[in-house]
Amino acid sequence: MKGETGFDPGLYERFPTKGPRPKGELEALEQVWCGPKGWQWITAINNNFIGVYYVGAAMLFFVLAGVLALLMRTQLALPMNGFLPQETYNQMFTVHGTVMMFLFAVPAVEALGVLLLPQMVGARDLPFPRLSAYAFWAYLIGGLAFFCSIFFGLAPNGGWFMYPPLTSTTYSPGINADFWLLGIGFIEISAIAGAIEIIVGVLRNRAPGMTLDKLPIFAWAMLIFACMIIIAFPSIILSTLLLEVERALGWPFFDALKGGDPLLWQHLFWFFGHPEVYIIFLPAAGAMSTIIPAMARTRLVGYRLVVLAMLATGFISFGVWAHHMFTTGMPTISTSFFSAASMAVSLLT
């Protein structure tokens, strides 16, 4: 009997195989699965290699942003210190925040997933290895290009949250802000590509017999993480797109003088930005829930409860974004609602 894709599930019956091995099988397999040699590493697509590159690149951005932080702390060590010029300082803290959030935090946990997940669910690789290789290279090249803008004094300087109208053409006429909008837009697309891969990998590529209730807790965390990315990131892609259209074509989405509203940006941005916190937190929590029981040589207590808590965290975290906007003069009823939701989300974490 064949499935609709032409795959014959009857093939499973052949495993484990018992007959004699064909000649040369071992060599052929070793050749297919061997590591890249010499310059081949550029073309590697297996998750074992891409995963390592990915983790390494994330660490590189972590160090780069850390160096910026050290320079800024030096400036702040004394009041009115003249160590960094004002404009350089403004660019540095914008780049620092942006790199930490978009080029370190999310890619680092995504990289951990690419590196560990396939083996955890008993697969040889992620379902779309070329897509993950693409996501990695797009991220590395885009990220480096973005970071280098600071060496030319062209880095964005509107803060990592890029609130308009400060970032509109009136108050940021240079191409600095465009670097941010285009760079971050593409990096988010790469993150979504990675998320699709993780979801498909966890849902479709598990070893036979590994039902969802036997899934390693880290894989659960990554599954929820990836679903959250798919829901949250389109919001930031949309906002960068709108602002870029406003900057390039003069369509007033955020310009109050022409009938736009600067708060629209804040809602779109934090609808992404708050879940982002849990997008970073959940994989880390999943990793801890894997490491600690292993080290303590026990089973994880309350596996189902942990999964439930993570699911609920992911869900509720989409209802609290406006607590980043309590100072914008929202009506009391909405601040109260968002306070309650924020407390509810802390409950589950």
Added chain:
Amino acid sequence: MTAPTPGTSGWPPPALDPAGPFAGPLNVLAWVLFAMAAAVLVIVLVALGVALFGPRRWRARLGGERLIWIGGLAFPVVVLSALLIYGLGLTSRLTEEPAAGEMRVRVTGEMWWWRVAYLDAHGREALQDANELHIPVGRPVVLELDSADVIHSFWVPRLSGKVDMIPGRRNLMRIQADAPGVYGGQCAEYCGGPHALMGFVVVAHEPAAFEVWRARQAAPAPAAATSHPGAAVFDRAGCGACHTVAGTAFNGLAGPDLSHVGSRRTLGAGILPNNQGTLAGWIADSQSIKPGNRMPAYPVLTGQELRDVSAWLESLE
């Protein structure tokens, strides 16, 4: 560059020292939340200690699912609900609608200073000032906050929480000082360039002293002042294109109102003490004191001209 001047402007403003009914509850709430968090931290640390070093029976008890239900769900639900209700009750007064007869002041955030207008009973702008807000003690003052360019945020920590100034919107905020004094403030939303140098001062007077201050503000510059040689320099250098001095022909609107600049405590939006020396320094080279601000530097003025114009401005009280 100069260091901040604590005595003259109350700067940097202390955040945990409330001085009015709109700041007090926030401070209480902050400490209550902090204490609860500290208590929970202690509980978690004790549990961790037991898990690592405790006797076998205790450890077994820690490892059960029952503990998750109690410690992970029931306990936080109770504590957080209590905190939420307590917090909302504590802060509900802060957001009350302002009453009709309350004194109103419109504060407009500008890159990188504050335009202040005292409104009369009909909501018209009665008095213009900048970078300094005078209030009588003991009664609430309503601030209408808006912005002329980008988003700023009005924050005088000892008198209230932050409220943003957003283009196209008008946010209301109430402040009240319980004792006379000078309260420092600071723009609390990154607004580009010298955002960190966008300070502010609130001066609270006894009600009688406040009326005296208001009467003096309403009076234009004395006629004698306009014949001062400094006024001629002001005219020649074109300062009047951006600055207003009430009672003279200078009526520019791009920069702070200078009608009573001599009586201000600070210059450059809360960053310099105000005296003739700093005035002359600001006029000669405001760009190195506050890089990127919207007033050009005047290296062309001679020493004598600087002395004249700063003496004249200093006399405008």
